Amino acid sequence: MNDESTTGGPQGHPAVSVVGPDEGETIVLGTTRMRVLEDGSHTGHRLGIAESVLAPHTPGPPQHRHAQQDEGFYIVSGTVRFTVGDKEYDATTGTLVMVPPGVPHTFANLTDQPAVMLSTFTPDLYVQYFRDLQNVIAGGRPLTPQAGIEVMSRYATEPATDLT
Template sequence: MDMNLVVSGAGRALALGGKAVMTVKEDGSRTRGNLMVAEMVIQPDFGAPLQHLHRAHEEAWFVLDGEIEFTSGTRVVRAGAGDWVLVPVGVPHTFGNAGDVPARFLAVMTPDLYLGYFDELSRAMAGATGRATGRATGRATGGATGGATGGAMGGATGGVTDEERGRISAELMAAYPTEVVDPLAWEREHRPG
């Protein structure tokens, strides 16, 4: 094993439905599975993931550009460039772009197991975008047609609605020790008073 440099702009890109792109900088292969790091860009109309919690990994964000709104239970915080947000195992969360310009941040997960979720989500969103494009044009399609700009996370761009993305995401989360939570019920149980 040796030192590794991933230069600016490099990494494995995953389109996550059209309103979010993840560029994987460290996939865990050089950290014995202990760490995953990715740069993400989310558009202003990015539809926030369903509030969820992880049972097997910690997750953190370092905001590079723009402003991200994080929600945990019923608590809401805004993080701007230079801010760091950590979500330990078992704490519900979701996030969205709080501004009117794209937001860019580093996502850090330890261990790296959730990268599989993003790989599967990228493939599923590409397939959903391809099927929607085929329906709209009357042709069958076999896969991704939209890349980083097709599909939708927030709205119905490319035929993939927020509801469809949410359903796909929730189904995948179950395979990665992650569960969708009711924020109000979680709040009552874990932060009474």
């Protein structure tokens, strides 16, 4: 069902993209399995969307700030702990967390159950970040915090070092 075409729709409009339940690009980063539903190629790079399954006790990335991207997280199932600056929020099923540019944040699954969240990235810039992290692992390098920070820097993102 996945339509990779971006042309050929009615009256020259872009074709509709449909990604079925077993389709989409899979990115595995440690205990997180991500399925890219929209990498920006069908939205003029205005929007990226991914579904992430966080295994129980999955730590998140270091707290960080995006200079250009809005990031949204909709909790499909489970509970995800968001840390925003010095505040913590336990987001449960049905909760939406929107993080505008410049706001320090991270997330983790601290529970004994998997958590599933749908993430949006506007613009789509951050989808490639996850691909690059997977390439670090595939290249035989460990996914250390320093490796993550190095990759983040390519995508207008920096660690929130003033909070550590």
